[in-house]
Amino acid sequence: MVGGLSTRLLNICIASVCKTQQLQRAEVLLIDAIRLGVLPNVVTYNTLLDAYCRFVSMDAALAVIHRMREAGISPDVITYNSLVACSTRKRSLSVTLDLFDEMLNLSIHPDRWSYNTLMHCFFRLGKPDEAYKVFQNLVLSELTPGQDTFNILINGLCKNGFVIHGLVLFRNLQRHGVVPDLVTYNLLIDGLCKAGRWKAAKAMLMELLETDENPNAITYTTVVKCCFKVRKYEQGLEIFLRMANQGHTFDGFGYCTAVGGLIKIGKIEEANQWMDRMVKNGIGLDLVSFNTLLNLRCREGRLDAANTVVKELEKCGLEGDAYTHTIIIDGLCRAGDIEGAYRHLDKMKVLGLGSNLAALNCMIDRLFKAGHMGEAMRLFDSMETKDDFTYSSVVHNLCKAGRFHSASKILLSCLRSGTKILRSAQKAVLSGLKESGYRRDAKKLQSKIYMARVLARY
DNA sequence: GTAGGGTTAG
Numbered sequence: 001m002v003g004g005l006s007t008r009l010l011n012i013c014i015a016s017v018c019k020t021q022q023l024q025r026a027e028v029l030l031i032d033a034i035r036l037g038v039l040p041n042v043v044t045y046n047t048l049l050d051a052y053c054r055f056v057s058m059d060a061a062l063a064v065i066h067r068m069r070e071a072g073i074s075p076d077v078i079t080y081n082s083l084v085a086c087s088t089r090k091r092s093l094s095v096t097l098d099l100f101d102e103m104l105n106l107s108i109h110p111d112r113w114s115y116n117t118l119m120h121c122f123f124r125l126g127k128p129d130e131a132y133k134v135f136q137n138l139v140l141s142e143l144t145p146g147q148d149t150f151n152i153l154i155n156g157l158c159k160n161g162f163v164i165h166g167l168v169l170f171r172n173l174q175r176h177g178v179v180p181d182l183v184t185y186n187l188l189i190d191g192l193c194k195a196g197r198w199k200a201a202k203a204m205l206m207e208l209l210e211t212d213e214n215p216n217a218i219t220y221t222t223v224v225k226c227c228f229k230v231r232k233y234e235q236g237l238e239i240f241l242r243m244a245n246q247g248h249t250f251d252g253f254g255y256c257t258a259v260g261g262l263i264k265i266g267k268i269e270e271a272n273q274w275m276d277r278m279v280k281n282g283i284g285l286d287l288v289s290f291n292t293l294l295n296l297r298c299r300e301g302r303l304d305a306a307n308t309v310v311k312e313l314e315k316c317g318l319e320g321d322a323y324t325h326t327i328i329i330d331g332l333c334r335a336g337d338i339e340g341a342y343r344h345l346d347k348m349k350v351l352g353l354g355s356n357l358a359a360l361n362c363m364i365d366r367l368f369k370a371g372h373m374g375e376a377m378r379l380f381d382s383m384e385t386k387d388d389f390t391y392s393s394v395v396h397n398l399c400k401a402g403r404f405h406s407a408s409k410i411l412l413s414c415l416r417s418g419t420k421i422l423r424s425a426q427k428a429v430l431s432g433l434k435e436s437g438y439r440r441d442a443k444k445l446q447s448k449i450y451m452a453r454v455l456a457r458y
Numbered sequence: 459g460t461a462g463g464g465t466t467a468g
Binding site for chain 2: 043046078085113120149152155182185186187189220221222223224252257286287294330358361388393394396424
């Protein structure tokens with residue numbers, strides 16, 4: 001009895017230490033406990049394993065399984081659920097599937113969580129059809145889908161561009177008496193916003209306010225992010241203040257959202273104050289916060305300080321991602337160091353991050369702005385994949401340089417392929433052609449734009 | 459002991 005209680009205590013301690021990412025402390029705790037005769041159980045190892053999955057690596061997590069077996073404890077369904085989630089976060093789909101098979105081979109029965117996790121995995125990998133198959137399997141098994149399952153479905157649909165399907169599912173569930181929870185509302189508000197359906201998002205927020213659920217910090221952060229997206233910066237920041245007044249505390253997400261918005265409108269000093277507040281409140285910096293800080297330093301023009309941020313990030317055992325490198329390239333270009341930006345692009349290639357579309361888009365735009373049109377077009381032609389950012393930027397910049405016919409040609413190819421391009425870029429081409437005396441060409445282009453818009457509705 | 463919100467380029 002006493003032993004059992006001690007193990008439970010040990011597990012609670014380990015869980016709380018793991019939460020703060022202090023894995024070494026967790027290990028010391030475990031060694032001390034064993035020395036005192038308190039034996040770890042499957043929960044202890046699962047907690048450790050999950051932390052290694054989240055904060056270190058898959059290999060480190062697999063090493064815990066090994067230790068578990070040595071201690072005579074068999075992994076259970078929770079162990080595998082953690083591993084499956086981990087391999088998906090790392091985007092190793094084949095590992096995920098192997099793990100699922102391994103679990104079945106070991107006669108460990110998957111639970112609802114396992115199916116939820118696997119479904120979530122497929123959605124994250126951009127495979128909604130596969131995710132749906134998992135859902136069908138879950139329904140056909142002896143298990144019942146829960147609110148959590150539906151939330152993962154709705155989220156997956158939203159994130160894969162099927163926000164309307166998500167909304168329809170939501171309404172159907174409501175009709176069948178499933179009461180949506182706060183998570184459901186938060187997911188849909190975010191999904192609708194990201195799809196540009198502001199009115200529907202606002203209606204969803206109103207609907208949430210009429211339920212018994214109270215909006216939480218996540219709801220607020222989501223709504224603020226929506227405001228920023230439609231450039232209502234002041235309104236967004238006001239909502240943040242209201243959130244604080246209602247007793248919600250900020251976490252890393254809230255702070256980074258606020259700082260990101262402030263940087264966009266050039267309120268660098270205020271952004272610095274929010275960043276300081278974040279650190280003072282003991283929020284540990286993760287990769288996203290480091291990226292936000294890095295962006296802040298670049299916008300201040302303090303490239304030396306930016307360099308220090310990168311070093312600090314690496315010191316924490318983190319690795320820069322696509323955002324980090326794009327911010328660096330943007331920072332170098334803004335400071336007028338085009339050569340340095342090129343060197344950094346090469347460095348990215350060496351690191352295997354050569355296909356960073358955002359960084360290339362950024363580079364093209366900055367090359368145009370620095371007057372290197374030839375270089376910019378060469379880079380544009382050499383790119384294997386391009387998106388709406390690439391085209392909008394090139395069309396805009398060609399117009400600025402008075403090359404309206406070249407811009408028109410690119411715009412037409414976008415209309416044909418269905419690539420969405422900024423309205424302002426389209427307008428620039430039309431008015432450019434008109435003003436430089438090519439009224440007939442402008443008229444022709446105008447009708448093609450109109451036709452493309454009509455066709456896009458079907 | 460899952461799932462939801464945050465950082466880049468026009």
